[in-house]
Amino acid sequence: MSSLQALQNGSDIRGIAISHEEFTANLTIKEAQEIASGIVKWLKEEKRVTHTPLRIAIGHDSRLSANDIKEGLIEAFLKEDVVVLDSELATTPAMFMATQFDSFKADCGIMITASHLPYYYNGIKIFSELGGAEHEDIEFILENTHVFNESKPNQGKLEKKEIISLYSEDMVKKIQKATGETKPLTGFHIVLDAGNGAGGFFADKVLQQLGANTSGSQFLDPNGNFPNHMPNPDNKEAMESIKEAVLRNNADLGVIFDTDVDRAAVVDKSGQVINRNNLIAVLAHIVLEDSKGQTIVTNSPTSSHLKDFIEALGGKQVRYLCGYRNVINKAIELNVKGIETPLAIETSGHAAFKENYFLDDGAYVIAKILMLLPKLKKENKSLGDLIEELKQPAEAQEVRFKLSGPGYRNYGNSVITDLAEFVNEVDGFTVDPENEEGIRVNVRETYGSGWFLLRMSLHEPLLVLQVENDIAGKNRLVFEKLNEFFQTKERLNTEKLIEVLKK
Structure with missing residues (x-):
């Protein structure tokens, strides 16, 4: 495998851009220059080109290394017959929309x-x-x-073309159309936490334009050091920060984005955190309210109670593989088969609506919630009221096991296969057939009432074990029983599990 091929991270490219302690930078200007040549070849050979000359728009979030990588890409593109549109600070969903907006007409x-x-x-x-x-x-x-040829003359053209204002205007119009009001958020106090990523624009360019009071919003200024907390709606510290801001400001709603705004979560006025299963439940309520019988695709580690909740709303849940492209592609596949599937969503917060190009767009997720707020206010309800029927587990824990040695993925899968045999010998454990990733097991009797899931990590040499139970204290019994199995696996590091058992 070449050094460039090692940068593949599923359907993205990812690497170390700034050397740090034991990490040596492997995604710098040089690598960006070479990657640019592959992008041009892909666009041309895969017939993704609709304009002559080729038009490529580039944006970035607040990361410290963004300008270096952008410079490398631009330098290489300008050696080709490419019009480069430098969109500067932007978001992931906005950069997809650069291929859709008429004023951009970007091929990429x-x-x-x-x-x-x-x-x-x-x-x-x-x-x-x-x-x-x-x-x-x-x-x-x-x-x-x-390899980048510095002596080759430039044939392309560079233009500065900001996109966030256009993207925001489009979002505002969609919310206004859905609500039938120019200022549907008048009277609402909404606090935004951008985590010093690229999402700070949403306060003044969207929320305020729709009439909301955004005082008390925090960490809106881009800062690639992320000095306050990691911009991650799946992170407890980040969610606690926005929860505190909502309660401190007596706000109606708190909104939090990740760095590039393809994920989001919210906190309602009572301080209830709405991410992971709760966020899926809210969005399920939105899409199923007027259209029963539809299917929602999620990743595998969702609560069993979520399945019951979705079915009670008249929908169906398909638990599929982790990875946002996986759940999106599964939803697209189901629609092609004639199974109406309006939503694909991961517990991490990646959510994509069929009506929005099946684009994982955190801002659009918030837009769908904002469209609902005026109606809820008239009914004297909050977002939390929508999911009051979603049962919450008494315990939910995760343990990660590091795998050693070569061929870790094959070994990890063999552990999963062996676990299935172990489970069949345990009274109170039953394999759940409605699962497409790893092994999911329902637990009962001695082990309480719940489930556990063991799966391979998408990109790391890890096995991930998630355990939920409706009876406090019973998770420990599940862990103790599973420890009997895991201790027989020599290439499995069980330190994290031992730490749980010592508590």
């Missing part, structure tokens, strides 16, 4: 981001007008690069 949108990862990481997300690049597209790009 590129977002420089590494989502919520530490500051020394960075990455590249790539879009054509058909959607985000797939795993095989990134493989093609990284396998078809060439």
